[in-house]
Amino acid sequence: MHYFNGCVYAAGLRKENPNEITSTQSQLQEVQIDSLICHLQDNYSLCWPEVCWIKDNQELCILDPTLKHYLQVQINEFQQMLEKIFRLPIGQGLVTTYHTSINEAFNRVKLVYLNKKIDFWKSFSGQHALAIIHHNDSYTKVLETIWYGYTSEPFTVQDKINIEKIEGIQHNQQVRNEKNIHLRNAKHAEIYSNEKKELKEFDFAQA
Secondary structure, eight states: OHHHHHHHHHHHHHHHOTTSOOOOHHHHHHHHHHHHHHHTTTOOTTOOTTTOGGGTOTTOOOOSSOSTTSOHHHHHHHHHHHHHHTOOOTTOOSOOSOOTHHHHHHHHHHHHHOOTTSOOTTTHHHHHHHHHHHHHHOHHHHHHHHHHHHHSOOOOHHHHHHHHHHHHHHHHHHHHHHHHHHHHHHHHHHHHHHHHHHHHHOOGGGO
């Protein structure tokens, strides 16, 4: 799975880079299956250098287990198995520059009002509506909706001030969380870049 995940990650980076030829879904499937079959037979012509370091470093050798000593019939059966396992449902794709963070953010908002472990079948529509209002308009709008529904009166000035303070605390925490995520991702990218650089500069003749 590490190899297949690496292919998806590389395809996403290629799609973001304007200097690279955009990888299509079919190209991704080819490198995930056809390229892997060739790779395991010591043929790296179809490999992407972002996924296969041997392509740009011929000093490296592929480690067992491989397909080098298998019959063609067995190799074909293995390829058919991969094609069956990694077949995508209709309408779904893996090559994208977009991320699921937006959907995940809304899912977290829904958890504030709806517990996944309990079936609120009577109040589901109302709780789901509150989650949508919260996500689209803000926490203040949710409170105003609930308050007006019970009292038919708007918030006082002091009520709005208190709610704004709560929203400010939530917003600051969100900013801190986003900053921490960006720092973590940058650190992971730096580690990966350094490891790849060390591999390219390593003198295999002295190993």
